[in-house]
Amino acid sequence: MKILVLNGPNLNRLGRREPEVYGNTTLDALHEHLIQYGKTLGYEVDCQQSNIEGELINTIHEAEDRFHYIVLNPGAFTHYSYAIRDAIASVTTPVIEVHISHVYTRERFRHTSVIAPVCIGQITGFGVYSYDLALQAIGHIGDSERM
Numbered sequence: 001m002k003i004l005v006l007n008g009p010n011l012n013r014l015g016r017r018e019p020e021v022y023g024n025t026t027l028d029a030l031h032e033h034l035i036q037y038g039k040t041l042g043y044e045v046d047c048q049q050s051n052i053e054g055e056l057i058n059t060i061h062e063a064e065d066r067f068h069y070i071v072l073n074p075g076a077f078t079h080y081s082y083a084i085r086d087a088i089a090s091v092t093t094p095v096i097e098v099h100i101s102h103v104y105t106r107e108r109f110r111h112t113s114v115i116a117p118v119c120i121g122q123i124t125g126f127g128v129y130s131y132d133l134a135l136q137a138i139g140h141i142g143d144s145e146r147m
């Protein structure tokens with residue numbers, strides 16, 4: 001099973017960015033961990049990051065024929081990007097929305113996700129372990145019927 005882990009804006013700053021909120025793990029370390037952890041679960045995990053909305057949209061479109069699942073942390077786009085929401089709705093690939101911080105305990109604007117209604121689920125608040133939980137969830141759901 002092939003899984004794309006896709007990280008959105010400012011997540012390249014992980015490890016240096018507000019460590020009291022997002023922890024000390026760098027994006028490179030997180031990606032390396034997810035590739036290795038994915039292997040133990042029998043997955044081929046590919047990790048990508050972009051700060052650019054259009055690039056994330058293109059990556060979601062291109063993922064349809066290449067991946068069984070997308071694990072997506074859309075960063076702040078979560079809260080207002082109808083374009084990313086529509087990109088997810090335009091592909092058959094199931095998407096799991098992931099957040100490092102517990103968005104519902106933070107500022108009000110973070111309490112809304114325009115992405116969640118087009119995702120199969122949302123995991124929020126478990127630090128970088130949120131991504132591990134998403135990979136575990138996929139193991140329980142199994143192969144999508146599409147590929």
Ligand code: DQA
Nearest residue numbers: 010073075076099100101110
């Ligand atoms: C985030 C939460 C968002 O509100 C924020 O804009 C981010 C990171 C998280 O992983 O906790 O960039 O998606």
